Amino acid sequence: MNCCGLLTLKKEPVPLKSIEVELEVRDHVATVVSTLNYENKEDKPLEAVFVFPLPGDAAVCHFSAKIGQTQIVAEVKEKQEAREEYDDALSSGQQAFLLEESEQSPDIFSLSVGSLPPGESASIRLEYVTELAVQADDGLRFCLPAVLNPRYQPQGSEGAGVQVTSVPASLVPYSLSFSARVSSPRPVSKVESNCSLDPLQYLSTDQTQATVKLAAGHKFDRDVELLIYYKDAHQPTAVVEAGQASAEAGTLMGDPVVMVSLYPEFPQSVMSSTTACGEFVFLVDRSGSMGCATNYSKQQETRISSARDTLLLLLKSLPMGCYFNIYSFGDSYEHVFPQSVEYSEKTMEEALKKVEQMEANLGGTEILQPLKHIYSQPCIPNQPRQLFVFTDGEVGNTKEVIDLVNKNSGSHRCFSFGIGEGASSALINGIAKEGGGHAQFITGTDRMQPKVMQSLRFALQPAVVDISVTWDLPKEVSVTVLSPPITAVFQGQRSLIYAQLSGQSSEAAEGCVTVKYSLAGHPSENQLHFSLRPAADTGLTVHRLAARTLIRSLEMEEGDSRRENDGGVKEKVVQLSVQSGVSSSFTAFIAVNKDKNEAIQGPLLHRDIPVPMGGVLGFAATPCCLMRTYYLCEDAVDEMDDDYTELCTDGVIMNEEAEIAEQPPRDPLLQLVSLQKASGCWLLDPALAAALGKSSEEVEKSKPAPASSEVWATILALIWLHGFQTDAKDEWELLAAKAVSWLNAQNAPSVTECLEAGNALLGCSVQKTALGI
Known part of the structure; x- marks a missing residue:
């Protein structure tokens, strides 16, 4: 285990008092400012560690601390250098703050608050930018993760992770306030959430600007999910952002950067025909945490039962003549057939019998070994491989898994599904992106089945091949594409491209980007003309997202170069991270209050700040459940068989005298x-x-x-x-x-x-x- 969750709550003062979050959405890009307010109520100086999740593709771009009236802005430095500076500051009696990304997964951050004197307050300000994913119904999804589920670290793997103390959300001693401002060239039609919202307030008569906030009394007991809908959402767009005045021309931060958003539209004649071939491999998580409730409304439906129902629909929907297999995994893995078999009445029935027996009883979440086994199987000629991965995403070795999918990206498409609160966005988005597929998240009251069937429709679409992107710009302007090459194009799905523009152009100059591809033998192209004039008031959001995209690409390369003992890629990442002020796996934010030089009196206490409880037990224990309460570590859960007699299936803790409800009748x-x-x-x-x-x-x-x-x-x-x-x-x-x-x-x-x-x-x-x- 790389972290331990659901521990007994020690009755010790906790210095985190409140969290304030301000969200600004511009079209399909979000800037998030979080303020965390601390207070040391103990009579000794304090070092506190707060571990929290962020979206996997977020670019952390600002970190500052305010102690009393003193404001300290952090700098980005190479990670080891930052750690040494932090330790030196503490030993010198200085206050220090260190923010760093987990080496195992880019969606976990730890914040160390060092040498906070007795009675002192500190306010930490954290800012990040992120792209918003497009949902099946064209809504843009923003998620503020509340739950950091324990991440399972495979046996024998390197790296001890951070310790995470989790408690029932009703006992989390800090509050959350959340507000959002949305603006777009197109009208905002509606904003929905899994949490109660105050009514949407429009700020302009054309409804292109609006604000919304969480209703009073919100408990931070679940992810806060916003779905934002625009009219005419599928219009392609391009935003040119001016470079930073203080940065050197010719560098990423000094030159203008363009973000192009394309929505390819396929000919109806091609879309009406779906392929009747393919090798469909379904990989299903059967770790202990898959035994907990799917959502808040259906008390008897668990993640694993929903996965079983989904597999039934998938197996019935496959075309005759294709090939398929089903893998399931936990500590170990199983497969229904030794290798993929042709789809027929006999093989379908055999698979369905195995599916009906699936329970969340395979222990931990070791996804790497079954993936390696799948990729070791030879591909079947003229049967393109389509991999569907179902997991609640509680994986510690995220980067290793994504790296493996990337290495095999030429032989398959990967469709991923994150089930339940706290699923790793880095894992789910990462394997879909590297596998040229599509990612979906099933949270709140979502049903898994419609989202999965939409992905099956994508998988049955003819594969888009020969994708090329060409630029037509004035001769005095050159372009450097920062995004990795587009490897997958689906009907109605957005493709984002970042590019650096060098050279001078006139105010009225225009550029053009063309995406060409071939679909079922039909050559197609989508073209977008755009002004090279920088947009007003965008700050450096696009630059930071572009830097994050380039950093992520380099980090993927570094996986190979590290094995060859080549530090060149790491140096490039550190240089780009420091230059852009954007976090990476090799850098950290460090802030030291050098004004406070007197030695801190007394020994330094260490406190881990609890996060809301995730894992198998879900959310808050209700008062009626507290006759005998259990707090379990994830590894204890993962060792359970399918005997959940002491756990109720709606995700709360239950006393041992309670009766297990009968299974509901099967859905008609x-x-x-x-x-x-x-x-x-x-x-x-x-x-x-x-x-x-x-x-x-x-x-x-x-x-x-x-x-x-x-x-x-x-x-x-x-x-x-x-x-x-x-x-x-x-x-x-x-x-x-x-x-x-x-x-x-x-x-x-x-x-x-x-x-x-x-x-x-x-x-x-x-x-x-x-x-x-």
Whole structure:
């Protein structure tokens, strides 16, 4: 274990009093300012360590501390140099602050507050910038992580991580205030959240600017998630930002930088045809923490049960003729078949039996070994490999995992799903980005199934190949692209490109960027013309994001060079990090109050600041649960089998006398889906009649005489889906399309007659055109 969570709460004063967060969103880029207020209420000087999560792609760009009336602004320095300066300051009796990124995962930071005298207050200001991910419904997602789940460190791996003391959120002794300001060239249509918000306030008549804040009384017991929606969200944009006046021309910070946002639109003729081939590999987390609740509303649904339901939908939706396999992992890993097999009724049924038996009983979260095994399997000719990874993201060796996916990026596409609060954004986004796929997060009251089925649609899209980006600029302007090459393009998904512009141009000068690619043999291109005139009031947000992008690319390279004992890449990262003021894995922010030179009296106490409790037990223990309370370390949880008799499934701690609630009846949609055959048809049997809410006799009697039993059963199932499950269409659309293909292949003469009889039996009015037959 690289950190220990869910420990008993020692009754010691905690110096963190409150957290204030101000969010500014400009189009699809966010600047976040967090202020952490400390007070040492003890009678001895204090060193406090506060470990907290940030988005994995965030660029930390400012860190300062205010003690009394003294303001100290931190500098970025090489990490070892910063640590030595911090230690020297403490031993000299000076106050010091050190902020550094975890070496295992770029979404974990630790803040050391050193030599805070008795009775003294300190205010820490932290600023970072981040890109906002686009969701399936075109919303932009911002997440302020509240929960740092314990991260499992594989056996024998290097590096002891930071210690994280976690407590139930109701006992966290600090408060959160949160406000957001949103502005865009396009109107802001709405802002939604998993937490209660005050009403959206528009600041302009064209609704391009708005503010929103958390409602009073918010408990920082879950991630704060905002979804921001703009009108005409798919318009391509380019923002040119002026360089820093004090920086040297020709450097990244001294030159203008452009951020181009593209949304490719594919021809409808290509989009209507999905590929019928592929090797689909599903990798499912079965560590102990997958046994906790999926969300706040469905008390009996656990992460692993949701994963089982999702695998059912996926297996029913796969096209005939493809290949597939299912892996599951914890401390060890298992696979359903020794290697991927052709999809058929026999192999589908065999896999589903194994899926039904899956429990969260495999211990820790060692994802590296199953990934290595998957990549060691030879690819099947003409069957592009598509990897789907399901995990709650409690992994310690994030960078090693991302590095492995990157090395195999040429042989597959990777689609990732972060399940539950505290899933590592660095891991989930990182493996999707390096694997040329797409990342999704399932939090709050989200259902996993529609998000996963959207990713399956992406995986079934023909692969985009021969991607190239060309620039047309005035001859006196040159361009240096800072982003890694685009390796994946999906319909409706955003591609971001950062580039440094060198040279002089006139105020009216224009540039043009063109993205060309080939899709299913069709050459396509998307073009964007933009003004080279820098936008006003953007600060250095785009420069810092560009620097972060370049730093991340260099860090990936460093994984190889480190094995060759080449320090050249590290030197480049440190130089770029110091120049741009943006954090990296090789640098840290260090602030020392050199005005305070008198020696601190007394021994220095060390305090770890608790963070809200994550892991298997989820959120706050309610008063009725406190007859016998358990606080468990993640490694203890991971060693559990599937015996959760002392833990209730809604994510709270439960006393041992409480009864486990009975499993809820199976969802009617999943009941019907489970009866579908691999070919796409349904059989006419009592189980189908029961799923439709009818007796076998009613179903048999209503069948038109000329129709075969399978055609009649399949049309009834399709009518039921279209008539009663329209809200869940995202989940069953692909398997329904497979059923329609099967029907069309039968050339059945009695389809219209069956449709009329089926509507009459089920009380629906579904039209033939709606079914697509």
